[in-house]
Amino acid sequence: MHHAYIDKFAYQDSPVHRLDSRVKFIVVLVFTAVVISLPRTSPGILAWYAVGPFTILVLGRIPLRFAFKHILMVSPFVLVLALSCPLYDKTPVTVAFGPFFWQTLLGWMRCFTILGKFIVTMLALIALVSTTRFSDLLTGLQKLGLPKLLIIQLGFLYRYIFVIIDRAHHILRARAGRKLRNLGFKVELKTTAAMLGSLLIRSLDTAEHINIAMQARGFNGSWRTISKLQIRCTDYIFAIVAASFLLALHFFVRPVLQ
Amino acid sequence: MHMANELLSVPVAAGTLAIAVAGLGFVCRRVRQIITSDKLALMGILGAFVFAAQMVNIQLPAMPGTSCHMVGAVLLAIILGPHAGAIVISSVVIIQCLIFQDGGLLALGCNIINMALVPSYLGYFLYKSVTAPVFSSLRVHIGAMLACVIAIEAGAILVPIEAALSGVLAVPFSTFLITMIGVHFLVGLVEGLITVAVLGYLQQLRPDVVVDFLPGKVRLSRKAVLITLVVFTIVIAAGLSLLASGMPDGLEWSYAERPDQPDFESIVSSDDSTIVAIDDFQSKYSLMPDYSIRTSRLGEAIEQEVETSAGWTSFAGVVGSAVTMAFIWLTARILRKKQPTEA
Amino acid sequence: MSKAIEIEDFSYKYPDGTVALSNITLSVEHGQRVALMGPNGAGKSTLLLAMAGFVKGTGKVLIDGLQINRKNLKKIRTSLVSCLENPDDQLFMPTLFDDVAFGPINMGLEAEQVKIRVANALQTVGLADMADKAPHHLSAGQKRAAAIATILSMAPRIITLDEPDGNLDPRNRNNLIKLLGALPQTLIIATCNMNFAASLADMAILLDKGRIIAGGGAKKIMSDSKLMATHGLEVPSKIK
Numbered sequence: 001m002h003h004a005y006i007d008k009f010a011y012q013d014s015p016v017h018r019l020d021s022r023v024k025f026i027v028v029l030v031f032t033a034v035v036i037s038l039p040r041t042s043p044g045i046l047a048w049y050a051v052g053p054f055t056i057l058v059l060g061r062i063p064l065r066f067a068f069k070h071i072l073m074v075s076p077f078v079l080v081l082a083l084s085c086p087l088y089d090k091t092p093v094t095v096a097f098g099p100f101f102w103q104t105l106l107g108w109m110r111c112f113t114i115l116g117k118f119i120v121t122m123l124a125l126i127a128l129v130s131t132t133r134f135s136d137l138l139t140g141l142q143k144l145g146l147p148k149l150l151i152i153q154l155g156f157l158y159r160y161i162f163v164i165i166d167r168a169h170h171i172l173r174a175r176a177g178r179k180l181r182n183l184g185f186k187v188e189l190k191t192t193a194a195m196l197g198s199l200l201i202r203s204l205d206t207a208e209h210i211n212i213a214m215q216a217r218g219f220n221g222s223w224r225t226i227s228k229l230q231i232r233c234t235d236y237i238f239a240i241v242a243a244s245f246l247l248a249l250h251f252f253v254r255p256v257l258q
Numbered sequence: 259m260h261m262a263n264e265l266l267s268v269p270v271a272a273g274t275l276a277i278a279v280a281g282l283g284f285v286c287r288r289v290r291q292i293i294t295s296d297k298l299a300l301m302g303i304l305g306a307f308v309f310a311a312q313m314v315n316i317q318l319p320a321m322p323g324t325s326c327h328m329v330g331a332v333l334l335a336i337i338l339g340p341h342a343g344a345i346v347i348s349s350v351v352i353i354q355c356l357i358f359q360d361g362g363l364l365a366l367g368c369n370i371i372n373m374a375l376v377p378s379y380l381g382y383f384l385y386k387s388v389t390a391p392v393f394s395s396l397r398v399h400i401g402a403m404l405a406c407v408i409a410i411e412a413g414a415i416l417v418p419i420e421a422a423l424s425g426v427l428a429v430p431f432s433t434f435l436i437t438m439i440g441v442h443f444l445v446g447l448v449e450g451l452i453t454v455a456v457l458g459y460l461q462q463l464r465p466d467v468v469v470d471f472l473p474g475k476v477r478l479s480r481k482a483v484l485i486t487l488v489v490f491t492i493v494i495a496a497g498l499s500l501l502a503s504g505m506p507d508g509l510e511w512s513y514a515e516r517p518d519q520p521d522f523e524s525i526v527s528s529d530d531s532t533i534v535a536i537d538d539f540q541s542k543y544s545l546m547p548d549y550s551i552r553t554s555r556l557g558e559a560i561e562q563e564v565e566t567s568a569g570w571t572s573f574a575g576v577v578g579s580a581v582t583m584a585f586i587w588l589t590a591r592i593l594r595k596k597q598p599t600e601a
Numbered sequence: 602m603s604k605a606i607e608i609e610d611f612s613y614k615y616p617d618g619t620v621a622l623s624n625i626t627l628s629v630e631h632g633q634r635v636a637l638m639g640p641n642g643a644g645k646s647t648l649l650l651a652m653a654g655f656v657k658g659t660g661k662v663l664i665d666g667l668q669i670n671r672k673n674l675k676k677i678r679t680s681l682v683s684c685l686e687n688p689d690d691q692l693f694m695p696t697l698f699d700d701v702a703f704g705p706i707n708m709g710l711e712a713e714q715v716k717i718r719v720a721n722a723l724q725t726v727g728l729a730d731m732a733d734k735a736p737h738h739l740s741a742g743q744k745r746a747a748a749i750a751t752i753l754s755m756a757p758r759i760i761t762l763d764e765p766d767g768n769l770d771p772r773n774r775n776n777l778i779k780l781l782g783a784l785p786q787t788l789i790i791a792t793c794n795m796n797f798a799a800s801l802a803d804m805a806i807l808l809d810k811g812r813i814i815a816g817g818g819a820k821k822i823m824s825d826s827k828l829m830a831t832h833g834l835e836v837p838s839k840i841k
Contacts, residue, residue, distance in 0.1 A: 007735065032363050037268040040426055047579040054583050058590045074359050078262045081427060089428035107428055114426065117264040121362055129356055133733065135695035137356070147286035153349040155695045156302020161309050161353070162737045163689055168310035193455030196311055196328070200456060201463055207303040209690035211296045216653055216683040217755065218707035220675065221294075226702055226712050299693070 009062050009130040016060035016131045020235045021140030027242045028128040032121045034246055041109040045253050046116040052245055053123035060131040067130075071122045082114040134158050139227050152223055164203060171195050260354070261369050261417055263362030267424035274420065275367030281375050282348055289341045297342065304334055305346045309353070329445075331374065331413075332381035332405045333453045337460070340382035347374035368420050372413040381409035402454045407446035414442035603666030605631045605759050605787045606652060606681075613651060613658030621647045622658065622811045629787060629804070631758065636802035636819055637791040640833030644811040645791035646686065649761045652789065653683045665758060679708055682752045686763040688744035692736040697728065697747055700736065704755035715754075722754035726780060742773030749780065761789040766797045795837035799823055807832060 010017075016024075035049050057067055086107030093106045129137075135155070142151045175195060263271070308330040330350075335343035351369045354360040361369045388401030418434035421427050427434070606629040613622045622644050629635055637645050650656045654669040654677055665680045667673040682704070685691045694700040701722050705715045723729050726746040731739070739747060745765060752760055765781070766774050778800045781788060792798050798805065798819065805819040809832045815822050822828065824840045 007738065011734070011738075029363055032263060033268055033271070036263055036266065036271065036364055051579050051582050051586075055586050058587055061594075070359060077260065078264060081262075081265060081429070085428045087428075088430060088433075110426075110428060114264045118262060118362075121263050121364075122359060125355075125359055125363060129359070133696075133735075134357070135699065135733075135735070138695065147283055149286040149290050150282060150345060150349060152298060153301055153305065153345055154352060155699075156299065156693065157305040157309075157349050157353050158357070158695055159693055159736065160303055160306040164303070164306040164310045190455070193452055193459065196452065196456050197459030197463075199310060200307055200460065203303045203307045204300070204464055206690060207300045208296075209685055209687065210299040210303070210693045212650070212655055212683075213685050213691050213693060214299065214703075215655070216678065216685075217704040217751065218675070218678050219703070220707065223298075224706050225699060226706065226715060228698075 007134070009060075009066075010133045012061060012131075014060045014131070015234065016056055016127075018234065019131075019238055020229060020231050021132045021136040022144055022229070023231070023235045023239050024128055024132055025137065025140055025144070027239060028124045031124050031242070031246065034250070035117055035120050035124075038113075038117065040113055041106060043109065043112040043116040045249075046113070046120050048249055048253070050120045050123065052242070053120065053127045056127040056131065057123065060127065062127070062130045067123060067126045070126060071119060074122070075118065078114065078118050082111045082118075085110040085114070136229065139225070139229055143227065143229065148223065160206070163206075164199070167202060168199055171199060260351075260361035261365040261372065261420065263364045265421050265424065265426050266365055266368065267426060268364070270420055270424045271364040271367060273367070274371055275364070278348075278367040278370040278375065282345070282370065285341050285344055289345060297338075301338065301342055301346050304338065305349050305353075308334065308347065308350050328449055328452050329373065329377070329410060330449075331377035332385065332402065332409050332449070333456060335378040335382040336385055336402070336405075336453070336457065340378045343382070344374050344378040347378060350374075368416070372416045372420075376412050376416065377409035380412050381405035384408055398457065399454050402457060403447070403450035406450035406453055407443065410442050410446035410449060411439060414438040602631070603663070605629045605633070605665060606789070607661075607663040608652075609661040611651060611658055611660030611662055613647065613656050620811055621656075622651065625651075625660070625811075625813055627806060627813060627816060629759075629789065631787050632785075633804050634788045634802050635790070635804045635806060636798035637789055637806050637808060638793065638795070638798060638823075638834060639791075639808035640793065642810075643808045643832075645808055646763050647811075648808065649683060649763050649789065649791055652761055653681060654678070679755060680757055681759040681761065682755050682757040684748055684752055684760065684762040684765060686767060688741075688748040689736070691748040691751060692744060695735060696732070697723070697734050697736065697739075697750075698732040700747065701732075701750050701754045704751060708755060718754040718756070722750040725753055726750045727776075741768050742770070742776065745769060745773070745777060746780065753784075757786065759787040759789070760784070761791075763791045764793070765790065766792060766794050793834065795823060795829070795835055796839055799837040799839045807834075809833075 031049075031052060035046070038045060038049075054064075057064060086105050089105065089107035089110060091106040092103060093109065095102055095104055095109065132140075135158075138151055138154055138158075141154075142148065172195075175191065266274075308328075311328045311330055331343065331347045334346050337343070338346065348370045351361070351373055352366065355363065355366055355369070382405070384405040385401040388404060389397045415435065415438065418431055418438055421429075421434065422431045606627070608625050608627050611622060611625040612620075615621050625648065637648065639645050647656060651658060651662060652664065654662070654664075654674055662669045664677045667677055667680075669677060692700045694703060698719055701719045702715050705718045710718070719732065720729070723732055726749055728743060728746055728750060731743070731747075736744060736747065749762075749765075762781075766777060769777060774797065778797070781790070781801055788801070790798065790801060802819040805815075805817065805822045806813060807815040807822060807828070814832060815825075815828060820840060823837055826836045829836050
């Protein structure tokens with residue numbers, strides 16, 4: 001699991017890291033919406049939009065190779081569906097790119113647009129997550145209105161995913177160490193169920209211990225946290241710059257596409 | 259399967275996000291009154307468990323090299339009840355998006371509906387319908403299997419529907435639908451088997467955890483599995499053939515062809531007026547109007563001027579942004595070299 | 602002045618009928634450091650849970666003069682706070698700050714007060730600049746120190762610790778001994794590590810199969826080699 005890397009980057013320091021999580025989240029959300037709403041068949045303009053997340057990643061000192069490797073890892077589903085476009089949409093079309101002209105299928109244009117949008121929006125999401133500490137992101141989301149119960153749940157989830165995944169790794173390694181040949185589906189199923197079962201039982205014990213720890217420190221049902229989030233000058237500046245960037249692209253690109 | 263941003267249009271994404279937010283908000287408010295503090299830790303841990311459980315791969319029978327894994331929505335709905343279960347799986351989906359970038363921000367609405375809200379409630383309802391009148395080992399088997407298969411299929415069916423409403427993909431709706439149904443049938447079956455097995459485990463060791471007590475022994479019996487498999491195969495086969503015959507050939511919801519294509523109007527207008535309305539809505543209110551590509555037909559001349567200027571814009575765009583990014587990157591590097599490096 | 606902990610004839614059975622604790626009678630004065638010793642399965646953890654009011658058995662348990670019942674539980678949980686065996690159970694919030702602040706917040710303190718308490722607690726355990734870290738980024742020793750910080754911020758009078766030296770290497774164990782040794786609170790430490798107990802405790806209680814075998818001065822009990830051997834323990838090398 002490469003969770004350690006995303007977390008590690010979030011704890012670095014840079015002007016981007018110091019921005020308020022609410023502002024970053026809203027900017028990324030709006031950016032994603034704008035990119036998604038771009039025409040379905042023109043991958044070229046996406047290049048302009050890519051400058052936005054690229055700048056954030058560079059300013060935030062997030063290695064680009066890491067970002068692209070990450071994008072590659074979550075791409076299979078989108079890749080398959082994007083590649084289906086040229087299969088089903090065989091409308092012939094002529095593409096102009098600078099001084100070059102060539103004949104191709106509309107399906108390819110759609111395919112590359114989907115992939116381009118995928119890369120740009122993923123870059124934006126990675127920029128958000130790798131420059132914001134998850135707990136700050138949660139607090140920001142809570143202030144933006146997410147229900148408290150969901151915030152509590154997300155906090156616990158984030159805290160214990162890695163604990164339980166490590167346990168699952170150990171169990172899987174134990175299985176790998178004892179499995180010498182393919183034993184057939186029924187045995188596979190039984191062992192899988194047994195592994196899941198033991199993981200579940202251990203998890204339930206952990207949940208009970210956590211409950212004891214909570215009550216031992218006086219928890220009586222009402223959940224309060226102290227927020228350290230503050231909107232500063234730099235946050236306003238960032239929001240204005242981002243908005244200007246999007247508006248400028250909108251007015252620059254739009255007339256050309258009419 | 260996780261839906262991606264790019265396969266959605268903004269109105270569909272916004273709509274599903276609104277539904278998901280409203281649904282979750284409603285559920286959270288209701289649950290807060292019922293849920294006790296000790297359930298908070300349990301929900302968190304079970305969410306982490308679902309995550310880890312999804313890492314456990316099982317080799318599929320008769321399909322060497324492929325493996326599938328558990329989703330867990332129905333299992334959680336049975337253990338925690340549908341409301342808490344829906345919240346837990348929603349949180350899993352959100353974390354998958356935020357921390358592992360599986361599925362995009364705008365697709366969160368779809369993913370929460372497809373994988374958390376629908377499977378939890380539908381699965382729980384089916385399970386209860388089967389097991390509520392008479393609680394027995396066989397009924398738990400059948401109920402859990404039925405719930406898993408149908409809940410997962412329901413979520414899977416929503417994906418092509420959301421894609422079709424968005425019109426980004428060119429895949430014909432029927433093809434996409436049938437592929438999703440077919441693949442997820444197997445996934446649902448395996449999930450059902452695992453769910454039953456895990457429930458059995460729980461019933462032996464920790465029966466107090468499950469919301470409704472599981473009575474008697476819930477063991478994976480071969481007879482029960484065979485019966486349920488046969489029943490399902492018949493039901494699904496019948497359903498699929500109905501579907502295939504019901505769909506007219508060439509139901510192509512391809513939105514790249516603009517209305518200047520003669521066949522387009524007749525196909526769309528003879529079908530759902532809703533789709534036409536949505537298409538209108540999208541072109542009116544989306545931030546950027548759809549790029550009208552003059553599709554060339556064999557023998558027709560292309561309007562070269564429009565193409566040229568658009569072509570040069572794209573060219574300028576790609577080159578310009580590459581130059582800009584290189585400039586930013588270089589500047590950052592130079593500035594960084596001037597500062598003392600941080601550990 | 603009341604004793605810190607007073608237990609009279611306390612017994613407890615698990616839901617399946619196994620006897621966990623039988624006829625426990627003990628008392629601890631304020632300011633004492635007590636080592637709760639015994640082999641694995643003796644019931645040490647269960648006894649600590651009983652002291653914190655998590656176990657309903659027969660008999661009387663008084664913490665700081667108050668009997669454990671629903672009415673007093675809230676006040677008791679500010680006087681006696683438990684530190685669990687596994688720091689991953691004790692640290693359940695996304696950041697260290699949230700974990701250490703959890704206790705004071707539940708006690709009803711205001712935000713500024715809470716921040717001061719958190720800062721002081723983290724300072725005491727030597728993790729002053731780690732407030733914003735997530736617990737899964739900490740090393741084993743740091744987690745243990747953080748777990749103790751979550752208790753110190755509540756400023757209790759009595760602290761119970763369940764095998765606090767588990768999984769620690771010698772250096773971290775020594776740091777822990779220094780830390781615990783400097784605390785003013787009454788300490789009940791469950792452990793089967795004799796040297797650890799000998800470094801900290803002035804009193805000792807020997808538990809085996811749910812019964813109290815012996816209680817009294819730590820040195821006296823721990824140097825009784827026959828007693829130690831009979832109950833699966835050993836004489837610490839410090840005393841030999």
